[in-house]
Amino acid sequence: MRPHDETMLLQTPFHARIAKACELNQWDEWKGYTTPHAYTEVEQEYFAIRNSSGVFDLTPMMKYRITGPDAEAFLNRLLTRDIRKVKVGRVAYAVWCDDGGQVMDDGTVFHLGRNDYRLCAYSRMMDWMQWSAMGFDVTIVDETAAVAALAIQGPTSCAILKAMGFEGIESLKPFGIRTFAFDGVILMVSRTGFTGDLGYELWIEPDKAESLWDKLFAAGKNFGIKPIGGAALELARIEAGFLQAGTDFVPAEETVRMGRSRSPFELGLGWLVSFDKPIFNGRRALLEEKKNGSRYRFVYLDVEGNKPAEHSFILKGNKVVGTVTSAAWCPTAKSNIAFAQVEARYGKPGEKLIAEVYYQRELQWSRVLAKCTVIESTVFNPPRRRQTPAADY
Amino acid sequence: MHGVQRMDVTKKYDAIVIGAGHNGLTNAAYLAKAGLEVLVLEKNSYIGGATVSRELHKDWKYSNCSYVCSLLRPEITRDLELPRHGLQVVPYGGSVTFCQNGDYFGDYPDHERQYREIARHSLRDANAYERYSADVMKQTRLIRPFLMRTPPDPTSLRPRDIKEMLVLGKAFAEMGEEGLADTLRFWTMSIGEYLDEYFETDVLKAHLAGSGIIGTALGVYSPGTAYVLLHHYMGDVDGTVGAWGFARGGMGAVADVLAASFQSFGGEIKNDAEVGKILVKNGKARGVALANGDEYYADTVVSNLDPKRTFLKIMDEKDLPEDIVRKARNFKIRGSSGKLNIALDGLPTFTGIPKNSPLLHTDMHILDSMERMEKAYDDWKAETWSKDPYVDMLIPTQIDPTMAPPGKHMMTVFVQYAPPRIDGAEWTDADRDRFGKNVIDQIAKYSPDFKDLILHCEVRTPREIEDEVGLTEGNIFMGELTFDQLLFNRPFPGYAQYRGPVKGMYMCGSGTHPGGGVMAAPGANAAREILLDLKLRNTVPAGYADD
Numbered sequence: 001m002r003p004h005d006e007t008m009l010l011q012t013p014f015h016a017r018i019a020k021a022c023e024l025n026q027w028d029e030w031k032g033y034t035t036p037h038a039y040t041e042v043e044q045e046y047f048a049i050r051n052s053s054g055v056f057d058l059t060p061m062m063k064y065r066i067t068g069p070d071a072e073a074f075l076n077r078l079l080t081r082d083i084r085k086v087k088v089g090r091v092a093y094a095v096w097c098d099d100g101g102q103v104m105d106d107g108t109v110f111h112l113g114r115n116d117y118r119l120c121a122y123s124r125m126m127d128w129m130q131w132s133a134m135g136f137d138v139t140i141v142d143e144t145a146a147v148a149a150l151a152i153q154g155p156t157s158c159a160i161l162k163a164m165g166f167e168g169i170e171s172l173k174p175f176g177i178r179t180f181a182f183d184g185v186i187l188m189v190s191r192t193g194f195t196g197d198l199g200y201e202l203w204i205e206p207d208k209a210e211s212l213w214d215k216l217f218a219a220g221k222n223f224g225i226k227p228i229g230g231a232a233l234e235l236a237r238i239e240a241g242f243l244q245a246g247t248d249f250v251p252a253e254e255t256v257r258m259g260r261s262r263s264p265f266e267l268g269l270g271w272l273v274s275f276d277k278p279i280f281n282g283r284r285a286l287l288e289e290k291k292n293g294s295r296y297r298f299v300y301l302d303v304e305g306n307k308p309a310e311h312s313f314i315l316k317g318n319k320v321v322g323t324v325t326s327a328a329w330c331p332t333a334k335s336n337i338a339f340a341q342v343e344a345r346y347g348k349p350g351e352k353l354i355a356e357v358y359y360q361r362e363l364q365w366s367r368v369l370a371k372c373t374v375i376e377s378t379v380f381n382p383p384r385r386r387q388t389p390a391a392d393y
Numbered sequence: 394m395h396g397v398q399r400m401d402v403t404k405k406y407d408a409i410v411i412g413a414g415h416n417g418l419t420n421a422a423y424l425a426k427a428g429l430e431v432l433v434l435e436k437n438s439y440i441g442g443a444t445v446s447r448e449l450h451k452d453w454k455y456s457n458c459s460y461v462c463s464l465l466r467p468e469i470t471r472d473l474e475l476p477r478h479g480l481q482v483v484p485y486g487g488s489v490t491f492c493q494n495g496d497y498f499g500d501y502p503d504h505e506r507q508y509r510e511i512a513r514h515s516l517r518d519a520n521a522y523e524r525y526s527a528d529v530m531k532q533t534r535l536i537r538p539f540l541m542r543t544p545p546d547p548t549s550l551r552p553r554d555i556k557e558m559l560v561l562g563k564a565f566a567e568m569g570e571e572g573l574a575d576t577l578r579f580w581t582m583s584i585g586e587y588l589d590e591y592f593e594t595d596v597l598k599a600h601l602a603g604s605g606i607i608g609t610a611l612g613v614y615s616p617g618t619a620y621v622l623l624h625h626y627m628g629d630v631d632g633t634v635g636a637w638g639f640a641r642g643g644m645g646a647v648a649d650v651l652a653a654s655f656q657s658f659g660g661e662i663k664n665d666a667e668v669g670k671i672l673v674k675n676g677k678a679r680g681v682a683l684a685n686g687d688e689y690y691a692d693t694v695v696s697n698l699d700p701k702r703t704f705l706k707i708m709d710e711k712d713l714p715e716d717i718v719r720k721a722r723n724f725k726i727r728g729s730s731g732k733l734n735i736a737l738d739g740l741p742t743f744t745g746i747p748k749n750s751p752l753l754h755t756d757m758h759i760l761d762s763m764e765r766m767e768k769a770y771d772d773w774k775a776e777t778w779s780k781d782p783y784v785d786m787l788i789p790t791q792i793d794p795t796m797a798p799p800g801k802h803m804m805t806v807f808v809q810y811a812p813p814r815i816d817g818a819e820w821t822d823a824d825r826d827r828f829g830k831n832v833i834d835q836i837a838k839y840s841p842d843f844k845d846l847i848l849h850c851e852v853r854t855p856r857e858i859e860d861e862v863g864l865t866e867g868n869i870f871m872g873e874l875t876f877d878q879l880l881f882n883r884p885f886p887g888y889a890q891y892r893g894p895v896k897g898m899y900m901c902g903s904g905t906h907p908g909g910g911v912m913a914a915p916g917a918n919a920a921r922e923i924l925l926d927l928k929l930r931n932t933v934p935a936g937y938a939d940d
Contacts, residue, residue: 040751041486159799329631332481334470334480335471379476
C-alpha cells in the first residue's frame with residue numbers, strides 16, 4: 001500500500017522552470033498536476049506554435065506501458081483500429097470503445113519494440129484495461145509519473161532539435177519515433193503533437209527533465225522558442241481540428257445520462273474502426289450501428305462573421321438540431337471554426353446550418369444567427385506538417 | 394516568336410488593372426472571381442508596389458516599404474483564402490520611446506504594466522489613459538463599419554446614395570450630441586492639441602503623437618493630424634482593434650498571396666510592363682499602351698496608381714474634363730518620409746533597456762518631446778530632412794524566423810521627415826547618403842553597438858520611393874489623410890465612388906476611400922462598383938458587424 005499523499009496538486013519535473021517562466025502566474029489543473037494556463041500572453045504563445053516554436057509540458061498525460069508476449073494481441077482487442085499494421089518505431093492515433101461501441105477515450109499508441117507499447121490517454125484506464133486483458137499474457141504499468149514529456153511544436157522545431165545535435169532528425173517522418181543519447185540517458189523523440197503543425201514530442205526520465213528544458217531553450221534561442229500554456233494549445237488544436245476528450249465527447253464510462261456517449265462513427269472517427277479484425281471491444285455494437293445508422297454526426301462548421309460560436313445551438317430553420325462542443329476564431333486560418341454534434345440526418349458536407357451565437361459587450365448580451373457551412377475538415381493544414389525532410393522554418 | 398507577341402498584343406481582356414500593388418491585386422482578384430478575364434500590368438520586374446519583400450543583401454529579406462500589418466481587412470483575408478495561399482500575420486504588442494536622458498518610456502501591451510509605466514511620470518496621466526483609450530475607441534467604432542463600403546455622394550439623390558447617407562447619418566447620430574461634437578473636433582484638430590486635453594507628460598504625448606504624423610507632411614500641432622492617428626488605430630489583428638502584426642516573410646507575403654488568389658481565379662500578371670497611356674476612344678476606355686508601345690485592350694481599365702500619376706501622367710488631358718485635371722493638380726500628396734532597411738550581424742542593445750525586454754520586439758521610437766517633434770517638421774518646411782528625426786523602427790526578425798539567418802537581424806527604420814525636394818532641387822545620391830548617415834547617427838545615440846552590427850543598409854528617400862514604387866513624391870498613403878481628402882472627398886469630391894471621368898475607367902488605389910495603408914479595402918470596394926456597372930454578381934464580401 002502506498003503512503004498517504006497530502007499534496008493538493010502535484011508538480012511535474014519541469015515545474016521549477018515553468019514557475020520561473022510563468023510571469024502571469026495563471027495555472028490550470030490537469031489530472032492532479034498544476035500546469036500553466038498561460039505564461040505571458042496567450043496570443044503570443046499561440047503564435048509561437050504557428051510562427052516559431054512553442055514548448056508544452058505534457059507530463060500529466062496518462063501513460064501506460066504494455067509489455068509481454070500478448071501485448072500486440074491485447075491492444076488489438078482493446079483498440080478499434082488494426083494495431084498489427086503499426087510497425088515498431090511508429091505511433092498511431094486510436095480510440096477504444098466499451099462493449100456498447102461507445103468511445104471510452106482517444107489517445108496515441110507508441111510501438112516501442114516487439115510487444116512493447118506505450119498508450120497515452122486522457123482518461124485513467126487501468127480498470128478497463130485489466131478487464132480487457134483477461135486471458136492475455138501482458139503486463140500493464142501506469143508510467144505517467146515515470147516519464148517526463150515536452151512537446152515542441154512549430155515551424156522552427158526541427159531546426160531547434162538539429163541545433164541540439166539530434167542528427168538526422170529532419171528525416172523523421174510524421175508519427176515516427178527515434179531515440180538519441182542525451183545527458184547519459186536515452187531520449188525518445190516522436191514526430192507527434194496536438195497542434196496540426198510541424199512538431200515533436202520528447203520523452204525522458206524525470207531526473208533529466210530540467211536538463212532537457214535548459215538545453216532545449218538554449219538551442220532555441222535564435223529560433224523564437226517560447227513556453228506555451230494550455231490556453232494557446234487549446235486554440236491550436238481547434239484550428240487543427242483535433243478532438244479533446246471531455247470537451248468534444250464524454251468518455252463513455254463517465255456518462256450518467258442516457259445517450260450522452262458517442263460512437264467512433266458519431267465522432268467522425270469511423271476510419272479508426274477495422275471490422276476486418278475478428279474481435280475487438282465494441283465490435284458487435286459498431287457493426288449494428290453501421291447497419292442501422294448512427295444517431296449523431298460530428299461536423300466542422302465554417303461560421304460566418306467573427307464571433308466564436310461557443311456553446312451555441314445549431315439550428316436548421318427554427319429547429320434545434322445540434323450543439324457546438326468547441327469553437328474559436330482561428331488566428332492563422334483566419335476563419336471562425338466550430339465543432340458540433342448534430343442529428344445524423346443533418347450535417348452533410350456543404351450543408352448550410354445556423355449557429356445561435358450569444359456574445360456580451362459592456363454588460364449587454366447580443367444574439368446573432370450566424371450562417372454556417374459544413375466543411376470536410378478544418379482549414380489549417382500546412383504542407384510543413386507532413387513535409388519530410390522537415391524544413392528549418 | 395514574333396507571332397506569339399502579336400497574339401499577345403491583340404488579345405482583348407475583360408479588364409486591365411494597372412499596377413500590381415496590394416489594391417490592384419485585390420481588385421483584380423475580385424473581378425476574376427466574378428468570371429472576368431483580367432490582366433494586371435506591373436512596371437517593375439516584381440509585384441507588390443509598396444507591399445513588397447526584397448532580398449537586397451544575401452539571405453536577408455527586407456520589407457522595403459510598408460513594414461507592419463493591421464489594416465488589411467479580415468473580410469478580404471478570409472474571403473480570398475489568403476491563409477491557404479500562405480499568409481500568416483503574427484501580432485506583436487506595445488512600443489517604446491527612447492529618451493535623451495537615458496530613460497525610456499515603455500508602452501507595454503500588458504495593461505497593468507502600462508499603467509505603472511505611465512504612473513512613473515504621472516499618476517493622473519496613467520488614469521487619464523483609460524479615458525483617452527475609450528474616446529479613441531469610440532472614433533474607431535464609428536469609422537470601421539465604413540471601410541468596406543463605398544462612400545455616398547452627398548450631392549446625389551440616387552436611392553443608393555440616399556441610403557448610404559442615412560447609414561452614415563445613423564452612425565453619427567448614435568454618437569450622441571456630445572459625441573458628434575467630439576467627432577468633428579477629432580477629425581479636424583491636431584494630435585498635439587488633442588493629447589494636451591488628456592495628458593501632462595511630455596514624453597507620453599510625444600510617444601503617442603508619432604501615429605499622427607507618420608507619412609504625413611504635417612506637424613504634431615497641424616490641424617488634421619488627430620485623424621491620422623485614428624487611421625493607425627482602426628485596424629485589427631484577430632479582432633484586437635489597434636493591434637499590429639508582422640506578415641511572415643515580410644510585407645511582400647501579402648502581395649504574393651493576393652497574386653496567388655488572383656491566379657487561382659485564372660488571372661494573369663505581366664511584370665516589366667509599364668503603362669504609358671490609358672487609351673480612350675469616344676469617351677470610353679478601350680485599353681492601355683505600354684511605354685514600349687505594346688497595346689492591350691479591355692473595356693474596363695482600373696488604375697491602382699495615385700490620382701496625380703493616373704490623371705496627369707498616364708491619361709491625356711484632352712480625354713479628361715477640366716475639373717478633374719484641376720483637382721488632380723491640387724491633390725495633396727506631399728512626400729514627407731524616408732526609410733532605412735538594415736541587415737544586422739546581431740541584436741543591438743539599447744541604452745537603459747534590459748536585454749530580454751519585450752519592448753525590443755515592438756515599435757521603437759526616437760523623439761521624447763513635442764518640441765522635438767515640431768522642430769523635426771520645421772526642417773521639412775525648410776526643405777531639408779529632419780536633423781533630429783523621428784523614427785519608428787522594428788526588428789521583426791526577433792519574431793519572424795524567415796527574414797534573416799538565425800541569430801542575425803533585419804531592422805526596418807521609418808523616418809519622418811524627409812521632404813520631396815532638397816532646397817528646391819531634386820535629391821542627389823549625396824543627399825541620400827547624408828540623410829541615411831544622419832538617421833544612423835540618431836539611432837546610435839541610443840544604441841552604442843548599433844553601428845558595428847550593420848552589414849548592409851538600403852536608404853530610401855522620397856526620390857527612391859517615387860522612382861521605384863511610383864508613389865508621387867514618395868507619399869506612402871497615396872495622398873494625405875486630411876479631412877478634405879477623406880470619405881466622399883477622396884480623391885476628389887464627385888469622384889469618390891471609384892469611377893473615373895471616362896466610361897469604363899476606374900480607380901482602386903489608396904488614393905480612394907478608405908485611404909492608405911495595406912488595407913485592400915479600396916481595391917475591393919472598387920471591384921464592387923465595377924461589377925455593379927457590368928451587371929455581374931458581386932463577389933466582394935460585406936464588412937463584419939463591429940461590436
